Amino acid sequence: MIHTHITGWVLALILFLVIRVMQKKGKNTKILHMILRVIYIVILGTGLMLLFGLYQITFLYILxxxxxxxxxxxFEMVLVNGKKNESVKHLWIQFSFVLAILLYLGFKLPLGFQFFFIMVF
Known part of the structure; x- marks a missing residue:
């Protein structure tokens, strides 16, 4: 299940970047955006299965x-506001912080890969 979850968010990230580049070029991205939304459902479904399959749900998993x-x-706010040609700079800043924290927690917690050996919390 964890491999499906990781594959889902990697595909979502790649598809998100492809859609954003296509939007900047003025191309139609409706179909790709709908495919991305289906991938969101896969990510949420597998994430919930992983969360509720835990023996003990700690604060870090809830976070x-x-x-x-x-x-x-x-993802959605950047794509929708970008399509409307509104400023998305503040959303990209949030995006980078949240992505960094998610990757750290994902690799630090017991279900993830053990890249980080130092316990922060």
Missing amino acids: KSALGIWMIAL
Whole structure:
């Protein structure tokens, strides 16, 4: 299940960047945007399965879940505001911070890969 979840968010990130580049070039991205929304459902479904499959749900897992939902909201806000040619600079700043925290928590917590050996919390 974890591989499906990771594959989902990697595909979402790649598709998000492709859509954003296409928007800047003025191309139609409706179909790709709808495919991205289907991938959101996969990410949310697998994330909920992983969360509720845990023996003990700690604060860090709840924080990671909330930040994951916020990341999906940021995907949508960047794409929709970018399509309307509104400023998205503040959203990109939030995007980078949330992505960095999500990657750190995802690799730090026991279900993730063990890249980080130092316990911060």
